Amino acid sequence: MTAPEGGPLLRVEELHAAYGPVAALRGLDLTVGQGELVCLIGANGAGKTSTLRAISGLLPAARGRILFDGRPIHAAEPAEILEAGIAHCPEGRRVFPYLTVQENLEMGAYVRRDRHAVAEDLERVCTHFPILAERRRQMAGTLSGGEQQMLAIARALMARPRLILFDEPSLGLAPTLVETTFEIIADIRRRGTTVLMVEQNAYGALRMADRGYVMETGRIVLAGPARALLDDDHVRRAYLGG
Amino acid sequence: MEQLLQHLVNGLVLGGTYALLGIGLTLIFGLMNVVNFAHGEFYTLGAYAAFAALALGGVDFVVAVLAAIGAGALLGALCERVLLRPLRAESIDTTMLVMIGVWIAMQNGELLVWGGVAKSIPHPFPTAPLVLGPVSIAPLRVFVLVLAAGLIAASYLLIHRTKLGRAMRATFQDRDTAALMGVRISRIHTATFAFGSALAAAAGALLGPVFLAYPSMGDLAALKAFCVVILGGLGNLPGATLGGLLLGIAEELGAGYVSSGYRDAVGFVIIILVLLLRPSGLFAREERIG
Ligand SMILES: Nc1ncnc2c1ncn2[C@@H]1O[C@H](COP(=O)(O)OP(=O)(O)O)[C@@H](O)[C@H]1O
Ligand SMILES: [Mg+2]
Numbered sequence: 001m002t003a004p005e006g007g008p009l010l011r012v013e014e015l016h017a018a019y020g021p022v023a024a025l026r027g028l029d030l031t032v033g034q035g036e037l038v039c040l041i042g043a044n045g046a047g048k049t050s051t052l053r054a055i056s057g058l059l060p061a062a063r064g065r066i067l068f069d070g071r072p073i074h075a076a077e078p079a080e081i082l083e084a085g086i087a088h089c090p091e092g093r094r095v096f097p098y099l100t101v102q103e104n105l106e107m108g109a110y111v112r113r114d115r116h117a118v119a120e121d122l123e124r125v126c127t128h129f130p131i132l133a134e135r136r137r138q139m140a141g142t143l144s145g146g147e148q149q150m151l152a153i154a155r156a157l158m159a160r161p162r163l164i165l166f167d168e169p170s171l172g173l174a175p176t177l178v179e180t181t182f183e184i185i186a187d188i189r190r191r192g193t194t195v196l197m198v199e200q201n202a203y204g205a206l207r208m209a210d211r212g213y214v215m216e217t218g219r220i221v222l223a224g225p226a227r228a229l230l231d232d233d234h235v236r237r238a239y240l241g242g
Numbered sequence: 243m244e245q246l247l248q249h250l251v252n253g254l255v256l257g258g259t260y261a262l263l264g265i266g267l268t269l270i271f272g273l274m275n276v277v278n279f280a281h282g283e284f285y286t287l288g289a290y291a292a293f294a295a296l297a298l299g300g301v302d303f304v305v306a307v308l309a310a311i312g313a314g315a316l317l318g319a320l321c322e323r324v325l326l327r328p329l330r331a332e333s334i335d336t337t338m339l340v341m342i343g344v345w346i347a348m349q350n351g352e353l354l355v356w357g358g359v360a361k362s363i364p365h366p367f368p369t370a371p372l373v374l375g376p377v378s379i380a381p382l383r384v385f386v387l388v389l390a391a392g393l394i395a396a397s398y399l400l401i402h403r404t405k406l407g408r409a410m411r412a413t414f415q416d417r418d419t420a421a422l423m424g425v426r427i428s429r430i431h432t433a434t435f436a437f438g439s440a441l442a443a444a445a446g447a448l449l450g451p452v453f454l455a456y457p458s459m460g461d462l463a464a465l466k467a468f469c470v471v472i473l474g475g476l477g478n479l480p481g482a483t484l485g486g487l488l489l490g491i492a493e494e495l496g497a498g499y500v501s502s503g504y505r506d507a508v509g510f511v512i513i514i515l516v517l518l519l520r521p522s523g524l525f526a527r528e529e530r531i532g
Contacts, residue, residue: 058418079424087422094419096412107412110405111424159424 008067009034009163009194010055010086015064015074017054024050026218027064032163037186037195039205039226041239042215048198049091051215052165055196056088057081068163083111087161091168091198093152097141101132104140104151108158118158125154146177153184157193164188166197170204182208202239206230214239244376249494255383255452257490258390262445263463264470264482265397266438272477273414273434275334276326279341282464283348284314284439288446289455290356293363296451303365307389307447314443315436322435327428345464352457360456386448393444394483397437401479406433414477442467462506469509473516475523484525488512 010032017025024047032038040048053059055066057078066074073081082088087108095104105125109118126133129150135143140151149169156164166185170178178201186208189195199205206212212229214222222234229235267281288310295306321344329337367385371378401407413420413430421427445463446455453459469489474481489509496508516524 056422058421077426078421079426082422082424090419090422094416096415096419098415099408099411103408106405106408107420107423107425110409155423 008032009036009069010196011065011067012051012055013065013067015051015054015066016062017050017059018062019050019059024059024218025054028215028219030213030220030223032194032196035189035192035194036210037189037197037208038211038213039197039199039209040213040215041199041202041205041235043238044200046215047218048215049167050218052088052090052167052196052198055081055165056086079111082159082161085162086165087156087159087163088165089152089156089167089169091171093145093148095140095143095148095151095155098139100137101140101143101151102136104155105132105158108155111159121158121160125157129154146173146180149173149177149181150184153181153188157188161193163194163196166195166199168198168200170199170201178204202235203230206235245498247377249498250491251377251379252383253491253494254487255379255387255390255490256449256493257487258387258394259445259449259486260466260470260489261394261483261486262390262441262448263467264474264486265394265479266441266445267467268471268474268477268479268482269410269434270438271471273410274326274431275337276341276435277334277338278438279338279464280321280344280348281438281442281467282460282462283345283352284318284442284460285446285449285463285467286352286455286457286460287317287348288314288443289363289450289459290352290361290446291443292447292450293356293361293455296364297361303367303385303451304389307444310443310447311440315440318439319432319436321439322432326435327431330428330431349457349460356455356457358457360454362454363451365451382451386452390445390448393441397441398479400437406430410434466509469513472513473524475525478523478525481523481525485523488524 008031012028012030015025015028028051040051042048050059054061057076061074064074065072068084068086073084096107099107105122109121112118126136131147132151132154135147140148143151169181169185173181182204185195185197197205206226206229209226212224212226213220214229214235222229222232263285267278270276270278291310291313292306295301295309296303325340325344326337329340365382367381369380371380372384401410409420409425410430412423413425413427417427466489470482470485473485473488489512492512493505493508497505
């Protein structure tokens with residue numbers, strides 16, 4: 001296993017979390033280095049979404065630690081974690097359907113106080129995603145699935161995060177849009193934002209990632225450079241269909 | 243025809259304050275999932291706050307209404323922080339019982355402080371009605387209507403044009419995702435309850451001088467607020483506004499053309515019809531808060 005480039009930006013240690021009596025995470029360990037693109041793959045119900053929800057403070061940690069930039073965040077509120085620099089682009093896009101596209105983007109910048117820079121970022125995002133500029137005054141619920149995914153990504157960027165968590169960004173998108181979405185995420189990383197991505201499209205995700213983790217029933221069972229995982233027999237059989 | 247116009251005008255005056263009551267209740271209900279049985283007590287609180295400010299403080303009427311709004315917001319915020327916040331994870335039944343307790347406690351508190359005798363709230367307006375063609379209307383009622391309209395407009399601005407309002411709508415639509423955007427959901431709850439209670443208090447301060455202030459005045463007001471919410475649909479601001487106006491007008495027409503004794507019954511007949519025929523409200527849309 002290669003060491004992460006730079007120091008670890010995110011470190012999850014022995015993390016346990018549950019929904020009432022249902023254990024979702026059972027001693028999870030992972031790290032994400034500064035500037036890396038790391039992907040987390042695993043079957044349905046393995047605990048990938050729960051991992052991201054625990055990192056961003058929506059799912060309380062029962063045991064274990066989460067360190068961001070060396071500081072513990074496992075007891076912090078979602079707002080504090082976002083302020084620390086972690087944005088979360090949730091599974092199923094979850095745009096606010098009855099807010100306009102612009103209001104959704106403004107929600108992304110909710111914790112920011114620098115109003116001028118927010119206004120600039122709004123323009124920049126609209127230039128970057130022209131489809132959003134066109135639909136600025138439209139309710140987000142009227143957008144197509146692909147447009148909603150662009151909006152969800154753009155909304156996460158509006159927080160100016162240092163780390164973005166993506167949960168199944170390609171889910172339910174047409175193949176050409178899957179490609180576009182992956183390109184956007186690769187581009188975000190090229191611009192210096194660290195990415196932790198959960199994907200069911202394991203092949204697409206591993207091809208673009210630096211490193212990968214394989215998750216089963218609430219813990220990591222395999223980790224390594226993405227290229228090595230693509231060639232791994234177990235991964236090929238279980239997640240790559242052959 | 244002339245009578246009809248007169249009834250419509252009177253109905254609008256009542257309806258404007260019903261709309262305030264309804265908007266407050268529908269926001270609390272829609273966003274917090276709390277059935278606020280104490281809503282009428284904030285109405286009573288507003289009437290007594292206006293009484294205190296006008297009769298004892300000798301201030302301007304507008305200042306008295308503002309004082310009532312402040313008192314409603316403050317007590318509403320306190321109520322949410324102390325009683326509702328610890329019960330966030332509990333079922334709607336639990337909070338409903340707690341709010342019934344608040345209702346009883348507040349009403350008895352009012353009885354203790356102000357006594358059971360109805361108080362007439364002094365107001366600075368001349369009693370001679372303004373006559374506009376076929377319609378005559380007391381200056382106080384004009385003032386009530388104008389101020390109610392202003393407060394309704396202010397509520398819309400707050401919900402649709404401010405950052406807090408945007409966060410309230412986002413929270414209503416998708417609580418978890420709003421939290422991911424950094425919205426502190428507990429604060430939204432406190433703000434919503436304070437805001438809803440302030441609107442109820444404003445309605446009490448406006449209607450108090452039209453009628454009288456007495457400790458149980460909030461009971462009927464709360465029932466009417468529930469009517470408005472049912473008419474308008476849960477969490478639906480335009481619905482509550484239209485529902486309030488409709489209820490006020492229907493009451494006036496019922497009182498005028500059927501019998502004044504049936505005034506309060508009219509609203510409930512409408513509610514029963516709505517619940518039977520259109521249980522999601524007259525103006526059901528998918529969107530609610532906003
Ligand atoms: N809201 C919930 N309530 C109860 N159990 C849940 C909830 N969400 C997820 N789980 C359970 O937690 C485990 C992990 O789920 P999840 O993190 O969503 O997995 P993945 O994203 O890998 O599909 C599963 O067993 C799932 O049934
Ligand atoms: Mg998932």
